[in-house]
Amino acid sequence: xxxxxxxxxAKVNLALDILGxxxxxxxxxRMVMQTVSLCDRVTLEEAEEGFTLFAPGLALPxxxxxxxxxxxxxxxxxxxxxxxxxxxxxxxxxxxxGLGGGSADVAALLRLLRRRYAPELPPADLEAIGGQIGSxxxxxxxxxxxxxxxxxxxLTDLPPLPDCRFVxxxxxxxxxxGPMFARLRFDGSLPHPDVSGMAAALGRGSLDGAARRVGxxxxxxxxxxxxREIEWIKETLLRxxxxxxxxxxxxPAVFGLFAPxxxxxxxxxxxxGRYAQVFQAEPVGRLL
Numbered sequence: 001x002x003x004x005x006x007x008x009x010a011k012v013n014l015a016l017d018i019l020g021x022x023x024x025x026x027x028x029x030r031m032v033m034q035t036v037s038l039c040d041r042v043t044l045e046e047a048e049e050g051f052t053l054f055a056p057g058l059a060l061p062x063x064x065x066x067x068x069x070x071x072x073x074x075x076x077x078x079x080x081x082x083x084x085x086x087x088x089x090x091x092x093x094x095x096x097x098g099l100g101g102g103s104a105d106v107a108a109l110l111r112l113l114r115r116r117y118a119p120e121l122p123p124a125d126l127e128a129i130g131g132q133i134g135s136x137x138x139x140x141x142x143x144x145x146x147x148x149x150x151x152x153x154x155l156t157d158l159p160p161l162p163d164c165r166f167v168x169x170x171x172x173x174x175x176x177x178g179p180m181f182a183r184l185r186f187d188g189s190l191p192h193p194d195v196s197g198m199a200a201a202l203g204r205g206s207l208d209g210a211a212r213r214v215g216x217x218x219x220x221x222x223x224x225x226x227x228r229e230i231e232w233i234k235e236t237l238l239r240x241x242x243x244x245x246x247x248x249x250x251x252p253a254v255f256g257l258f259a260p261x262x263x264x265x266x267x268x269x270x271x272x273g274r275y276a277q278v279f280q281a282e283p284v285g286r287l288l
Contacts, residue, residue, distance in 0.1 A: 098249025143287030
């Protein structure tokens with residue numbers, strides 16, 4: 001790969017639990033997160049001045065993008081002025097899907113900046129810079145398999161997910177993260193995925209044990225039309241041989257976890273008959 005280009009792998013939440021609201025306005029999270037091979041690509045070049053982001057086919061927000069904010073935070077941490085930068089983003093991961101695509105893009109840019117301008121910068125410092133931009137940035141910078149706690153920014157590496165494959169399907173609607181958090185009610189009615197059991201299963205190297213503990217608390221607050229679509233995708237994946245299936249993040253993308261020797265063609269074909277964004281992926285180890 002071009003040394004000026006970094007893959008920006010997506011993530012799935014193998015188990016996602018939310019314990020309550022925090023005094024700082026965030027939510028207390030407990031998740032097992034996994035990087036997967038579905039990815040965007042980010043290219044970094046120097047320019048005469050300023051910061052320019054090219055993202056063909058993607059509508060960019062007004063004002064500073066997350067990428068620009070991350071670059072500015074990086075050079076502020078180094079105590080030096082930011083040079084002119086040109087960043088090109090090639091998108092493949094669906095946006096607004098619960099797959100961390102936007103955060104992964106920013107994280108890839110931070111890894112490129114470290115490689116080019118500060119290779120001696122400790123990885124933990126780069127994760128901390130990412131944490132200034134978003135709660136899931138530290139994991140997206142690091143990658144691999146990890147327990148994420150606090151706002152999602154307190155990471156503990158876990159043993160790698162055993163060899164397996166994913167089928168990932170994004171239905172034809174979005175679930176913005178903020179409104180999904182607003183639906184949560186901490187009145188004792190929410191189911192809580194067994195995050196500790198998931199971590200223990202990974203410690204034993206048990207794919208079946210991990211699959212039995214796949215779950216996402218956000219599925220409990222889906223509205224009826226959303227639930228019908230999500231459940232249909234999950235049922236299709238399970239009927240086609242997945243060991244487990246769940247929504248990732250705040251949704252609406254759904255992943256099916258398959259054994260490494262399982263046939264995924266049937267699931268891919270059936271889902272692609274109904275949805276435009278269906279992918280196969282594999283687990284990816286640490287990125288930094």
